[in-house]
Amino acid sequence: MPADIHPVCFSAPERFETMGQPLLLVGCGNMGFSLLQGWLAAGAAAPEDVYVVEPSEMLRDRACQLGVAACSTVDELAPGLQPRLIVLAVKPQSIAEIAPAYARFAGTAAYVSIAAGVITTSLEKMLGDIAILRAMPNTPTSLGKGSTVVFANSRTDGGTRERVVALLRAGGSVHFVDREELIDAATAISGSGPAYVFLFIECLARRAATLGLGEKLALDLARETVAGAAALAMSDSSQHPAHLREKVTSPNGTTAAALEILLADDALDHLLGHAVDAARRRSASLSGEV
Ligand SMILES: NC(=O)C1=CN([C@@H]2O[C@H](COP(=O)(O)OP(=O)(O)OC[C@H]3O[C@@H](n4cnc5c(N)ncnc54)[C@H](O)[C@@H]3O)[C@@H](O)[C@H]2O)C=CC1
Numbered sequence: 001m002p003a004d005i006h007p008v009c010f011s012a013p014e015r016f017e018t019m020g021q022p023l024l025l026v027g028c029g030n031m032g033f034s035l036l037q038g039w040l041a042a043g044a045a046a047p048e049d050v051y052v053v054e055p056s057e058m059l060r061d062r063a064c065q066l067g068v069a070a071c072s073t074v075d076e077l078a079p080g081l082q083p084r085l086i087v088l089a090v091k092p093q094s095i096a097e098i099a100p101a102y103a104r105f106a107g108t109a110a111y112v113s114i115a116a117g118v119i120t121t122s123l124e125k126m127l128g129d130i131a132i133l134r135a136m137p138n139t140p141t142s143l144g145k146g147s148t149v150v151f152a153n154s155r156t157d158g159g160t161r162e163r164v165v166a167l168l169r170a171g172g173s174v175h176f177v178d179r180e181e182l183i184d185a186a187t188a189i190s191g192s193g194p195a196y197v198f199l200f201i202e203c204l205a206r207r208a209a210t211l212g213l214g215e216k217l218a219l220d221l222a223r224e225t226v227a228g229a230a231a232l233a234m235s236d237s238s239q240h241p242a243h244l245r246e247k248v249t250s251p252n253g254t255t256a257a258a259l260e261i262l263l264a265d266d267a268l269d270h271l272l273g274h275a276v277d278a279a280r281r282r283s284a285s286l287s288g289e290v
């Protein structure tokens with residue numbers, strides 16, 4: 001873990017502080033819905049406290065099936081609604097158009113944006129000089145197995161940080177960074193990371209099928225192998241992944257034959273390095289497009 005990323009020591013509270021406090025989720029697409037699933041499953045928010053704004057009828061229906069209220073535009077929200085937290089889960093390219101309509105809640109609300117690459121200075125121009133946090137979650141949040149990296153602007157007080165952590169903690173671990181550019185790094189590692197792992201599963205399954213294992217068994221084995229290895233890697237933090245790898249690798253055995261290819265000229269390391277750099281640079285460049 002980079003020295004700048006400090007995990008928040010936050011054991012799950014018995015009673016989440018977000019309970020009874022209206023929470024507004026703006027955008028309920030892939031990531032917004034993953035967050036919503038995580039919050040509700042962990043009891044971090046009660047369905048009756050959550051209001052979703054989402055223009056897609058299909059996605060509103062999906063949200064409503066979890067018991068929350070959903071409408072298609074900000075203007076349809078009850079005039080008296082005073083949200084305590086507003087989570088902006090819309091695309092970076094559309095946030096400048098969408099966010100300003102939510103500035104009217106600034107008297108009661110703190111804002112969390114999950115938009116990749118959209119810096120707090122830009123968000124402050126859209127919403128005002130108020131408490132704004134950037135969070136970079138990932139889709140395993142829907143199962144409470146996600147990682148979220150958070151940066152808070154200077155207007156964010158301790159109570160607001162705690163409230164946001166209480167909510168995000170429902171989706172898995174929460175880590176604060178104190179330099180905003182580290183959100184770009186986190187985006188490239190944990191935000192986009194699940195896609196790299198899914199690609200690995202796809203590739204492994206394709207190879208398994210090529211070896212004659214059959215489509216279903218091929219996919220089952222690829223999924224189970226990644227899930228099992230990840231569970232092992234998580235089960236004992238004193239064991240470095242390299243040590244776990246060595247335990248699989250018999251001298252002059254089959255794993256050694258495969259690793260000789262993957263480790264040759266640091267091929268995999270370099271490929272992943274290029275990929276992660278591209279994601280980090282893309283995150284940084286998105287800020288110039290907003
Ligand atoms: N998909 C992922 O794994 C992650 C995504 N993010 C960030 O989350 C944000 C959303 O990404 P996705 O969920 O993947 O995209 P998405 O396209 O699935 O979701 C965006 C949603 O915003 C809705 N929307 C459009 N206009 C709206 C408006 N005026 N008011 C309310 N909602 C509106 C869309 O209908 C759509 O459902 C992006 O900024 C992305 O950078 C961050 C971490 C991970």
Ligand SMILES: O=C(O)[C@@H]1CCC=N1
Pocket residue numbers: 116187191192
């Ligand atoms: O691909 C993207 O831009 C978003 C941010 C991290 C994951 N998905």
